[in-house]
Amino acid sequence: MLIMGSFNYIHYHGLMFPKESHNEKSLEYFEKFNLNDDDLIAITYPKSGTTWMQEILPPLLRGGDLTAVKTIPNWDRVPWMEETRAPLVMDKIPSPRAMVSHMPYQLMPPSFFTSKAKVIYVTRNPKDVLVSSFHFHKMASFLDEPGTFEEFTDKFLAGKVLFGKWTDHVKSWRNPDLGERILYVTYEEMIQDLRGVLKRMLNFLGRQLSTEALDSVVNHCSFKNMKTNNMSNYSLVPEEIMDSKKSSFLRKGISGDWKNHFSPELDDKFTAAIQEELKDSNIKFPWDDE
Ligand code: PPS
Numbered sequence: 661m662l663i664m665g666s667f668n669y670i671h672y673h674g675l676m677f678p679k680e681s682h683n684e685k686s687l688e689y690f691e692k693f694n695l696n697d698d699d700l701i702a703i704t705y706p707k708s709g710t711t712w713m714q715e716i717l718p719p720l721l722r723g724g725d726l727t728a729v730k731t732i733p734n735w736d737r738v739p740w741m742e743e744t745r746a747p748l749v750m751d752k753i754p755s756p757r758a759m760v761s762h763m764p765y766q767l768m769p770p771s772f773f774t775s776k777a778k779v780i781y782v783t784r785n786p787k788d789v790l791v792s793s794f795h796f797h798k799m800a801s802f803l804d805e806p807g808t809f810e811e812f813t814d815k816f817l818a819g820k821v822l823f824g825k826w827t828d829h830v831k832s833w834r835n836p837d838l839g840e841r842i843l844y845v846t847y848e849e850m851i852q853d854l855r856g857v858l859k860r861m862l863n864f865l866g867r868q869l870s871t872e873a874l875d876s877v878v879n880h881c882s883f884k885n886m887k888t889n890n891m892s893n894y895s896l897v898p899e900e901i902m903d904s905k906k907s908s909f910l911r912k913g914i915s916g917d918w919k920n921h922f923s924p925e926l927d928d929k930f931t932a933a934i935q936e937e938l939k940d941s942n943i944k945f946p947w948d949d950e
Pocket of ligand 1: 709793795883884
């Protein structure tokens with residue numbers, strides 16, 4: 661099912677992945693991935709809070725210890741299951757392992773469906789996902805130029821972007837078979853009350869942190885602090901690959917930046933397209949009435 665596509669991308673089960681971080685070998689590794697019952701996967705559609713989860717999960721799983729987030733780059737600390745780094749670092753991750761993935765539910769490896777591995781699914785307002793992705797395409801030399809914001813919006817709505825349609829991804833992970841194995845959180849809730857969301861995550865994981873340890877994780881995972889953490893702000897990536905002069909990877913870190921990018925007409929078109937695709941799903945989001 662792997663087709664080599666345009667220069668920057670490979671196509672896998674109809675989805676587009678960047679060649680910079682995915683290849684035939686990494687996708688084969690993903691397909692054969694052996695999940696343990698105590699594994700934890702943060703699943704995100706790109707630009708929904710992946711890097712944030714790579715900062716949050718190690719201290720949550722290790723009594724508030726911030727050593728890993730201060731010493732190991734995010735991509736090796738909480739690796740993507742489908743990316744080229746995975747086979748190199750997965751064995752070095754302490755148990756219980758924390759990993760991330762942008763994969764839709766139906767493409768998860770067979771061991772996922774037989775294991776008890778837990779999932780935290782982070783959703784973000786697709787308008788802000790689109791804005792974040794637009795700026796990322798401008799600064800990342802390994803992605804195609806996005807074109808105008810309107811052109812990029814059309815590609816996003818048609819699913820001709822990394823990992824396909826946002827609506828397909830979100831719907832795929834609402835599969836009732838997941839039962840108690842999945843916790844849904846939103847980027848917006850994390851912006852509003854990170855401490856509260858971390859407590860929900862701890863509860864979901866059956867873990868506890870002291871008040872002081874939780875305070876320290878909340879403080880460490882603020883946008884301001886992550887921006888200065890060289891293990892998380894992508895400053896280790898050469899400028900030819902990610903040019904932070906064009907746009908920072910940790911760019912604004914707010915909810916609602918879409919209001920600075922969408923015309924009223926584009927907003928109407930985007931909202932109608934997303935609503936149409938979600939109409940039979942019963943999924944409600946905090947931003948539905950914005
Ligand atoms: S990727 O490429 O899929 O891994 O990107 P991802 O990490 O999912 O998303 C990047 C956006 O998440 C923002 N971010 C944060 N916002 C608030 N607080 C914290 N701590 C934080 N960490 C990452 C990051 O700034 C990107 O959003 P934008 O809107 O572009 O700023």
